[in-house]
Amino acid sequence: MHITKRFDRLLGIYFYLQSKPLVKAQELADKYEVSLRTIYRDIKSLEHAGIPIMGEAGYGYSLLNSYKIQPIRFNEQEALSFGVAEKLMNHYLDKEMAMHFGNALLKMKGVLRYSDKENVADLESKVLINKKKNFLNENVPAALATLFESMVKKRQIHLKYKSVENNLQERAIEVVGVFQEGPFWYFMAYCHLREAIRQFRLDRIEHIRLLDSKYTQELLPLNTYLEQNKKVETLQTIRIWVSKDFARFLQWERLHYGFQHEEEINNGVEMTFHTTHIEYFARWYMMFADEAQILEPETLKQSVVNLIQAALKKLD
Numbered sequence: 450m451h452i453t454k455r456f457d458r459l460l461g462i463y464f465y466l467q468s469k470p471l472v473k474a475q476e477l478a479d480k481y482e483v484s485l486r487t488i489y490r491d492i493k494s495l496e497h498a499g500i501p502i503m504g505e506a507g508y509g510y511s512l513l514n515s516y517k518i519q520p521i522r523f524n525e526q527e528a529l530s531f532g533v534a535e536k537l538m539n540h541y542l543d544k545e546m547a548m549h550f551g552n553a554l555l556k557m558k559g560v561l562r563y564s565d566k567e568n569v570a571d572l573e574s575k576v577l578i579n580k581k582k583n584f585l586n587e588n589v590p591a592a593l594a595t596l597f598e599s600m601v602k603k604r605q606i607h608l609k610y611k612s613v614e615n616n617l618q619e620r621a622i623e624v625v626g627v628f629q630e631g632p633f634w635y636f637m638a639y640c641h642l643r644e645a646i647r648q649f650r651l652d653r654i655e656h657i658r659l660l661d662s663k664y665t666q667e668l669l670p671l672n673t674y675l676e677q678n679k680k681v682e683t684l685q686t687i688r689i690w691v692s693k694d695f696a697r698f699l700q701w702e703r704l705h706y707g708f709q710h711e712e713e714i715n716n717g718v719e720m721t722f723h724t725t726h727i728e729y730f731a732r733w734y735m736m737f738a739d740e741a742q743i744l745e746p747e748t749l750k751q752s753v754v755n756l757i758q759a760a761l762k763k764l765d
Contacts (some may be wrong), residue, residue: 458483459491463500471509523557528565531558532572540578541629543651544590546597588655595657596636599624603664606638609656610649617655618642623664626671632705637674639666646674687722687730688744690715695740706730719744728752 458481465480466472477488492510496502501513531554538550558566599606608620622638625646629635634651687707691699696711696718707724724730731752734741743750 455491459494462488462491463495466502466510466512469511471504471511473509474507523561523565525565525568528561528569529572531561532569533576536573536576536578543593544587545594549594589657592651592654592657593627593634595659596624596627599659600626602659605641605660605662605664607656607658607660608649608654611653611655621660621662622647622649623666623668625668625674628671628675630705637671639668648678684723684725685727685746685748687724687727687746687749688719689722689734690717690719690742690744691737692717692740695737696720699737702733706733731756 461481462477465477474485474488474492477491478485481488492502501516502510503513504510535551535554539547542550558569561569595606598604606622606624608618608622610618610620612618621641623641625637625639627634627636636649636651637646638649639645640647684707693713693716699720703720703722707722707730709721709723711718711720713719722730727746727748731749734743734749734753735756738753743753
């Protein structure tokens with residue numbers, strides 16, 4: 450069993466090296482959940498097997514460009530993953546990116562055994578994923594594809610972007626990276642209008658166009674800016690009580706609002722959240738306010754009161 454597990458890992462490391470221009474040992478150790486020493490031994494084993502690996506510990510590893518072996522067949526579990534992959538990508542990617550992924554997946558399905566193709570087709574008919582409204586920007590179907598192309602080619606983007614106040618602004622940006630948080634896609638970019646790194650939301654793009662102008666900034670990795678934002682923003686603790694019968698309906702959505710832990714108390718469930726956006730949380734809370742109670746903070750109670758008063762005025 451141990452020998453089989455190591456063989457699978459060695460094979461996996463080879464294909465991982467084949468898929469990327471440079472791979473650090475720590476990246477491999479994290480992926481396969483082993484020590485750095487184990488990865489160093491694995492790399493040596495692959496080299497002894499005649500695989501031309503360039504690089505060294507502390508820098509990174511890569512395969513000789515001209516070296517390739519024929520791809521092996523997918524096993525049954527890998528083949529079945531195709532059954533849901535395309536539907537998931539149709540949900541999480543915009544129209545153009547989903548089309549490219551679908552074309553790539555068709556080529557991958559082409560090498561499956563006939564029995565696996567039958568199983569994948571059967572599984573696909575039994576998986577349904579409902580796309581949420583406003584999750585993606587249907588009016589700009591190539592938005593994600595353009596962002597990705599910008600990052601690869603290091604070319605600036607021209608945006609027509611709707612701000613939080615609904616003002617339409619034109620901006621030239623240099624994209625740092627793209628990420629998903631809660632029910633939306635976001636991207637971080639250097640904004641030439643503000644002369645600073647700013648965060649944007651995909652569904653607020655009115656028009657997007659790739660420019661010929663190259664990047665002018667030395668941009669850091671996306672995670673660096675996300676961590677900086679976390680340090681600037683102050684996390685606030687929220688505690689609410691929800692009736693036991695209703696609490697089960699919040700199991701999925703609460704994860705998007707900073708859920709930390711829960712405790713059964715007073716024939717209900719006390720939930721604790723950490724958030725930087727009290728008003729955002731208040732709008733979600735209003736969906737089940739008749740079955741819940743705010744324990745803290747007072748600012749959340751006031752935000753809910755303000756929302757209720759604003760709604761009542763519109764009913765007059």
